[in-house]
Amino acid sequence: MPRFMGFVRMEEGQGNPPQALFDAMDTYIGEQAQQGHFLDGGGLFGLEDAVNFVVRKGEVTRVDGPYAEAKEAVGGWALLQYDTLEEAIAGQQDFADLHAKHWPECSMVATLRQVPDEEPASA
Incomplete structure (x- = not known):
């Protein structure tokens, strides 16, 4: 059965979601889990404590938050499993619709990406 990753990218500084969204998400996630x-x-904390390791030209540089230049950040993630891509897309649409309904002033992008099936490592 195909697996997918759902990501939520949001503008930083929008504040906390309203309780109505938390309640709707609890119901939705419970149904999806069943x-x-x-x-x-789950959700992620803001960028103020984030740590990035940047690799450029064979060099690794550590960059600690906060990031004044950041406009969007990944705010949450989900590992999902559906029978078909079409069902996964419909599920991600429902997820985005919940945000539009219960937090209309929010600016976000809900991204869905398929996780490749891994072949078992040969012994």
């Missing part, structure tokens, strides 16, 4: 679609996921 159906075997939601495997794991």
Whole structure:
């Protein structure tokens, strides 16, 4: 069964979501988990404590937050499983619709990407 990663990118500094969105998400995620679609996921803290390791031309540089230049950040993630790509897309649409309904002033992008099936390592 195909697996997918859902990501939420949001503008920093929008404040906390309203309780109505938390309540709707609890219901939605509970239903998705019961159906075997939601495997794991959650929200992320803001960029103020983030740490990036940047690799350029064979050199690694550590860059600690906060990041004044950051306009968007990944705010949450989910590991999902659906029978088809079309079902996964419909699920991600429902997720985005919940945000539009319960937090209309929010600016976000809900991204869905398929996780490749891994072949077992040969012994």
